[in-house]
Amino acid sequence: MKSSAVTIKELSFLSGYSISTVSKALNNKLEISKGTRETIKTIAKQYNYVPNNYAVSLRMQKTGSIAVIVPDITKACYSHSLSHLQTSAESFGYRILFYQSFYSNTKELNCVTSLSDGSIDGIIVVSSESKENSNYVNNAFPIELLHVDSNQSVEEINDLSYTSLLNVLKG
Template identity: 40%
Template sequence: MMTLKQISHITGFSTSTVSKALNDRFDINVETKKLIQDIALKNNYVPNKNAIALRKSKSNIVAVILPQVNDKWYSDTLYEIQKTASKAGYRVMLFQSFDDTSKEDTYLDEINDGSIDAAIVLSANNNIKKNKFTVMPIAFVQITKEQSAQELIQLSVNSFKTLLERI
């Protein structure tokens, strides 16, 4: 797989020109665009998603933190969230807390750096400091033992849809 820098080296054009040509920008000569795009195509160039996310300040990744996936309740919820995310053009990054509230806090600290667009947390922990999350929208779904699986799924998916609207 070829990188943008390698295409730049082969063609003799700057990485900026190569990037603009690959993004079909109007300010690049048609012949230059064609040359660069042909080389990219022949060499199976794939844009770096991290670089795109950095440039656009959007990763199209949503974190889901839940206690465990081997429980039907949670796996069904995750399935519906993932389906909803996929339809909206998002990928899901999963974190399992194993009902450990300190793990939930650690995961939330780790993803609150702008690398994730949003997060949804399914937790019985009502002590999470929700006000410390300023980088990304976050939805907390409080889990109670009285909820049916269907109620949890519906609440989670509705929260997730609202979250996607805020991104």
């Protein structure tokens, strides 16, 4: 069994089918016979094939990832927010990429800038300060500012977090 990642091109070679046929089989396209799909999927499983998320994201123009930037994960209100954001995002088929700004506006802005590379579908910036969206001008994806502080109840933090997530998902 091969331990390193195998590509569609390598699966094509191993199976004797074209790259296009392998791709269609792995994506359950009905134009590929059931027998061919099963053969290719068996080889893919044998060689531990894992789809390249970056390639899928390029094709679909959707990454399935949302970045969350918090000032300090050790502060309860931020960890509650992050926890609720993650479970909520997962229920929509998204994953969370988590960053800490350590209360630095510069680090926060650097995170937003570095994430402008198309690797995410949106950003939620969690902060105890009220900020304006104009600080994060970006047309590539939605950016939501989530104001959370220790005076809020867990239920209120959860509600605000969920609303922010929905706003990002709406685009």
